[in-house]
Amino acid sequence: MPSISPTANSITILAVALPIPLYRTFDYLPPLEINVATLEPGQRVAVQFGRRALTGIIIEIKDHSDFPIKKLKPVKQLLDQQPILSPSILSMAKWASQYYCHPIGEVLFAILPPILKQGQPINIAGTQRWSINKDHIEPAENAIKPNAKKQLQLYRALENAPNGLLEETIKLLGFTSTQLKSLFNKALIVSEELDALTAAATEYQASAPPLPLSEDQTVAVKQLASDIGNFQCTLLQGVTGSGKTEVYMNLVDQVISAGRQAIILVPEISLTPQTLARFQRHFKCPIGTLHSGLNQNERLTSWELARQGAAKIIIGTRSAIFTPMKNLGCIIVDEEHDNSFKQQEGFRYSARDLAVTRGHKEKCPVVLGSATPSLESINNVLNGKYKKIALPSRAGGASFPDIELLDIKSRPLEGGLSRPLIDTIKQHLDNQHQVIVYLNRRGFAPAITCEDCGWLADCRHCDARMTLHKHPAHLRCHHCDYSAAIPSQCPDCQSTNIKTLGAGTEKAEETLEAIFPETPIIRVDRDSTRKKNAMKDLVEEVNKGNPCILVGTQMLAKGHDFANVTLVAVVDADGGLFSADFRALEKTAQLLIQVAGRSGRGSSKGQVVIQTSHGDHPILQQIARGNYPQIADELIDERQSAALPPFSYMSLLKAEAPHINNAIGLLEKTKKMVADMALDPQQTVELLGPIPASMSRKAGVHRAHLLLSSENRVALQRITQHICHWLNDNRWGKTRWMIDVDPIEIN
Numbered sequence: 001m002p003s004i005s006p007t008a009n010s011i012t013i014l015a016v017a018l019p020i021p022l023y024r025t026f027d028y029l030p031p032l033e034i035n036v037a038t039l040e041p042g043q044r045v046a047v048q049f050g051r052r053a054l055t056g057i058i059i060e061i062k063d064h065s066d067f068p069i070k071k072l073k074p075v076k077q078l079l080d081q082q083p084i085l086s087p088s089i090l091s092m093a094k095w096a097s098q099y100y101c102h103p104i105g106e107v108l109f110a111i112l113p114p115i116l117k118q119g120q121p122i123n124i125a126g127t128q129r130w131s132i133n134k135d136h137i138e139p140a141e142n143a144i145k146p147n148a149k150k151q152l153q154l155y156r157a158l159e160n161a162p163n164g165l166l167e168e169t170i171k172l173l174g175f176t177s178t179q180l181k182s183l184f185n186k187a188l189i190v191s192e193e194l195d196a197l198t199a200a201a202t203e204y205q206a207s208a209p210p211l212p213l214s215e216d217q218t219v220a221v222k223q224l225a226s227d228i229g230n231f232q233c234t235l236l237q238g239v240t241g242s243g244k245t246e247v248y249m250n251l252v253d254q255v256i257s258a259g260r261q262a263i264i265l266v267p268e269i270s271l272t273p274q275t276l277a278r279f280q281r282h283f284k285c286p287i288g289t290l291h292s293g294l295n296q297n298e299r300l301t302s303w304e305l306a307r308q309g310a311a312k313i314i315i316g317t318r319s320a321i322f323t324p325m326k327n328l329g330c331i332i333v334d335e336e337h338d339n340s341f342k343q344q345e346g347f348r349y350s351a352r353d354l355a356v357t358r359g360h361k362e363k364c365p366v367v368l369g370s371a372t373p374s375l376e377s378i379n380n381v382l383n384g385k386y387k388k389i390a391l392p393s394r395a396g397g398a399s400f401p402d403i404e405l406l407d408i409k410s411r412p413l414e415g416g417l418s419r420p421l422i423d424t425i426k427q428h429l430d431n432q433h434q435v436i437v438y439l440n441r442r443g444f445a446p447a448i449t450c451e452d453c454g455w456l457a458d459c460r461h462c463d464a465r466m467t468l469h470k471h472p473a474h475l476r477c478h479h480c481d482y483s484a485a486i487p488s489q490c491p492d493c494q495s496t497n498i499k500t501l502g503a504g505t506e507k508a509e510e511t512l513e514a515i516f517p518e519t520p521i522i523r524v525d526r527d528s529t530r531k532k533n534a535m536k537d538l539v540e541e542v543n544k545g546n547p548c549i550l551v552g553t554q555m556l557a558k559g560h561d562f563a564n565v566t567l568v569a570v571v572d573a574d575g576g577l578f579s580a581d582f583r584a585l586e587k588t589a590q591l592l593i594q595v596a597g598r599s600g601r602g603s604s605k606g607q608v609v610i611q612t613s614h615g616d617h618p619i620l621q622q623i624a625r626g627n628y629p630q631i632a633d634e635l636i637d638e639r640q641s642a643a644l645p646p647f648s649y650m651s652l653l654k655a656e657a658p659h660i661n662n663a664i665g666l667l668e669k670t671k672k673m674v675a676d677m678a679l680d681p682q683q684t685v686e687l688l689g690p691i692p693a694s695m696s697r698k699a700g701v702h703r704a705h706l707l708l709s710s711e712n713r714v715a716l717q718r719i720t721q722h723i724c725h726w727l728n729d730n731r732w733g734k735t736r737w738m739i740d741v742d743p744i745e746i747n
């Protein structure tokens with residue numbers, strides 16, 4: 001008998017990922033009248049799902065289905081002629097879906113640009129290239145009004161760019177369409193229309209000559225560049241102000257020369273316009289950005305240009321780790337210790353950890369940079385998984401600031417500030433320097449109380465106090481955003497003796513304004529920087545170098561490089577010292593060393609004053625010595641003896657319900673299921689709880705936790721996955737559940 005080829009009458013089934021919260025793909029038949037040979041994983045399809053029309057992505061092409069073939073529907077339409085997601089991105093998404101126990105369809109839809117999720121075609125807009133009008137002979141000053149300083153600046157920027165500047169670049173430099181239009185109306189500048197690919201290939205002169213690298217920087221670049229073409233993860237541990245950005249840029253130069261592309265992840269792009277501006281000055285090619293401040297077309301353009309290999313550099317926040325790159329040459333994660341690399345909602349992934357996974361899959365070097373690396377990364381150096389390169393001194397001849405602890409136990413405070421601190425601030429201002437006052441609480445005061453009966457203004461929807469804001473005057477909950485009027489009388493005893501407790505940035509600002517009426521006080525927090533470009537304008541103002549006081553939250557600690565700041569004052573260092581969170585000391589040390597590192601980065605020596613009521617706390621003592629590696633060593637020892645991460649692994653199962661009993665009940669059933677099914681015969685995974693979350697009611701919902709912890713990552717993964725599939729297969733009424741693998745906050 002002749003054998004029948006298995007493919008002769010085989011059938012083609014498409015496994016399609018849909019944006020549905022289920023741990024599975026859905027089988028469809030190929031679209032009618034399509035040559036199945038043209039179908040590939042990574043193409044989008046339009047399908048009917050029940051009564052809904054959805055966009056999906058082909059994940060797999062197979063020859064069988066677990067469902068009766070007769071019941072399968074054909075795909076309605078093939079949306080892409082070519083896959084829009086490469087095999088490597090698909091494979092990373094599948095890996096992440098498994099590892100983080102999140103449905104594959106939701107993972108893919110979390111990483112696609114919004115326009116593509118909606119099933120629309122990839123159409124990227126062209127752009128304008130602007131340059132000065134050479135036919136305009138009169139000096140530009142004559143045409144530009146003296147008070148239109150920005151217009152003149154823009155004109156000068158274009159004058160210095162012989163090949164012109166793309167509209168995106170101009171916007172990245174902080175200029176607006178209105179300013180462009182004004183210059184255009186005066187016939188000072190001209191524009192030409194470019195399609196996106198030509199625009200991305202445009203080379204213009206780098207506007208700043210590169211700095212000559214220090215010996216340490218040279219060695220670092222050389223070592224990192226030697227890994228191009230291979231996977232190697234390196235921790236670049238460079239003290240604050242050591243010139244890590246310069247190292248990144250020189251590495252990326254070599255990556256581009258090798259014909260490859262680079263991804264640079266930064267914690268929050270809107271907070272670091274300076275980093276972007278420095279890249280912009282250094283590179284001759286346009287730089288693609290990906291972050292939440294972009295509109296849908298801008299996002300799609302950067303994404304598509306990266307995919308086509310035209311954009312050589314992508315700078316973005318955490319989700320940029322999923323950017324498809326035609327020829328990825330390196331991934332850099334700047335401030336790798338920063339919590340914002342962990343997504344805390346929905347698909348909870350760590351962009352830093354995925355950077356390492358992706359580097360491994362795509363055989364390219366990964367650089368994790370920080371002055372205060374996470375204990376996880378330091379431990380990975382200790383156990384030989386990562387290489388380490390150190391930059392032990394500051395670049396450009398700057399020296400380290402002196403750090404002193406100022407005891408405020410029995411001192412009177414004005415807006416949180418003690419007299420000796422105020423005197424020190426005055427000295428620095430008198431010396432024509434700038435001062436940072438760091439206070440990690442926005443608003444005027446974190447609570448209000450009745451002096452007579454002790455009443456406190458609580459949020460109606462959360463187990464939390466309402467924060468008093470003055471501009472405009474109201475009470476606001478920082479957890480659910482509920483706002484209310486400020487009561488003039490105590491609702492319990494009708495007393496009018498209502499007082500504020502503690503100080504936030506608004507109060508410190510008000511106090512400083514009263515003490516230093518001649519000095520500009522610039523508040524930097526989420527409230528003051530809400531407007532687009534607010535941060536950029538502020539950075540520009542500070543960079544002029546005039547004496548001023550910056551008062552703000554941890555936004556001020558992130559990566560800024562203000563040359564004239566010589567004093568950093570920490571209003572209250574005690575918040576993180578006695579927390580139940582096992583990561584609190586690590587986070588406190590990182591934050592304080594980072595904020596201290598903003599001082600004395602230029603030619604003048606810096607000073608740091610840390611106000612505390614616990615000056616004898618060992619961590620503060622060590623912070624005052626500025627020795628982060630030593631702090632990290634000790635914290636690692638403590639973690640090891642307590643078998644806490646990175647020496648064990650965790651996943652956090654969370655439940656939310658209208659009543660706490662339902663949330664706890666779901667977690668108890670889960671725990672019982674694990675025991676009944678003997679999922680963990682060797683008892684390698686510990687199930688702690690269930691307990692109510694530390695803020696057990698948030699936005700009107702009751703929350704509870706079950707913590708899974710194990711020194712055996714594989715066992716933990718297996719049980720976590722089993723739990724999630726079991727929960728996913730059952731219905732739980734109004735109780736919702738979610739899983740956080742490798743949680744960084746357990747509250």
Ligand SMILES: Nc1ncnc2c1ncn2[C@@H]1O[C@H](COP(=O)(O)OP(=O)(O)OP(=O)(O)O)[C@@H](O)[C@H]1O
Nearest residue numbers: 211212213214240241242243244245246395396559
């Ligand atoms: N080789 C060099 N020569 C002179 N100046 C340099 C050199 N390298 C860097 N600098 C300058 O030193 C300052 C600090 O550099 P950079 O901001 O890159 O430090 P960093 O390591 O990223 O610091 P942080 O971790 O605190 O953000 C910058 O103003 C930069 O221009």
Ligand SMILES: [Zn+2]
Nearest residue numbers: 459462477480
């Ligand atoms: Zn609230």
